[in-house]
Amino acid sequence: MKDNLDLKTYKQLAEQLKPFTESETNLHNYIVTHFEELTYYGIIDLAQKAKISKATIGRYLNKLGFTGYAAFKRALKKDPGLNTIVSPIDASKASKSKATTLPIDTKDEVQRYVGNVSKLIEQFSHELNVRELERLAALIADKNKTIYVVGPASSRALAIHFSTLLKYSRAEVVLLPLDRGELPKALLGVKQQDVLVAFSYYRFNPVVIDITRFFNSKQAHVTVITNTQSNPYGKYSNMQYVLPSDVDSIFHSRTIGFLFIELLLFLVQKQTEGDDNFEELEGLFKFFGTFSSIDF
Known part of the structure; x- marks a missing residue:
């Protein structure tokens, strides 16, 4: 069992299980397509989305080397590539740590942005x-x-x-x-x-x-x-x-x-x-004087 599961490692493990059954194919395809979301899924969510049973998920994960869905999710959560949302304050600190004493060329920075x-x-x-x-x-x-x-x-x-x-x-x-x-x-x-x-x-x-x-x-x-x-x-x-x-x-x-x-x-x-609301809205705007007239 892998303690740290990224998409590449998952694909390598899954490749060893082929040929898949029809249900396993559906599950595998869903996992690959939605891999980065899976840390937020419970087993019921995954079963409903992949349109398979919880038992099929359990058997498939056992074949991959996991003792169950909880172990699979723990391995996903240890992947540093997932759930790494950097807050603005952390981004600001990182930016300051990289700052140099050299003058900033505003034109270059604008063009870069x-x-x-x-x-x-x-x-x-x-x-x-x-x-x-x-x-x-x-x-x-x-x-x-x-x-x-x-x-x-x-x-x-x-x-x-x-x-x-x-x-x-x-x-x-x-x-x-x-x-x-x-x-x-x-x-x-x-x-x-x-x-x-x-x-x-x-x-x-x-x-x-x-x-x-x-x-x-x-x-x-x-x-x-x-x-x-x-x-x-x-x-x-x-x-x-x-x-x-x-x-x-x-x-x-x-x-x-x-x-x-x-x-x-x-x-x-x-x-x-x-069949839109443009004329009706324009009439309402005029009735309530929503916008100033260009005639002064």
């Missing part, structure tokens, strides 16, 4: 699953569904931006509060047909985890937009978008998060064109 953001855009474009995004746009455009949106901390800005602009294309859009006293009232009447879009960058908020778990219990659709493969949302989500964010800075960039939102809104708007 912008270049790093450009690389994120290229990576996003290359990795994007367009068909999956098209399916998500169709779900969100379906006016028989209520769309719930949530985002904690800095991800709140992403959630507000998305929910605000989505209302131009459709009604029944709910931006969920994170106050545990107010949240239950906002969740009254959630149905299986509804959709939750959860934004969560960097560190994970326990309220958002509970919200995704609640929607999963209702068998509603859950899409998570995050920036790390290793996260606690995977076992509750139907779709997950892991967006690139590392720009060699103390703070991870949300640029791709906003690009993702605006691309998704663009696709939703295409599907709701001719």
Whole structure:
């Protein structure tokens, strides 16, 4: 049994067990695809997601050399490549420790940063699953569904931006509060047909985890937009978008998060064109004098 299990080591162990049964093939494929999320899974979660029995998981892990699922998870947690989320304060300390007394060339630093953001855009474009995004746009455009949106901390800005602009294309859009006293009232009447879009960058908020778990219990659709493969949302989500964010800075960039939102809104708007809220909203803005006139 391996005390420290990374993906490469797992694949080496699994290779020795081939040929797999059909159930083992399903389990193996799921483990490989979701390896970085598995530290957040219980055995029931894994069985449900891989669509196999707990007994099959137990037998398979025994063949790999583990005494059970608990031993398998302990080995996963010892992999230094998993769950290594660096907080801003730690990133700041690391940056200071690398600092030199040489003067900073601001122009070079700006160009380096912008270049790093450009690389994120290229990576996003290359990795994007367009068909999956098209399916998500169709779900969100379906006016028989209520769309719930949530985002904690800095991800709140992403959630507000998305929910605000989505209302131009459709009604029944709910931006969920994170106050545990107010949240239950906002969740009254959630149905299986509804959709939750959860934004969560960097560190994970326990309220958002509970919200995704609640929607999963209702068998509603859950899409998570995050920036790390290793996260606690995977076992509750139907779709997950892991967006690139590392720009060699103390703070991870949300640029791709906003690009993702605006691309998704663009696709939703295409599907709701001719049946949107632009005229009605404009009338409401004029009625309430929401925006200043350009005529003074």
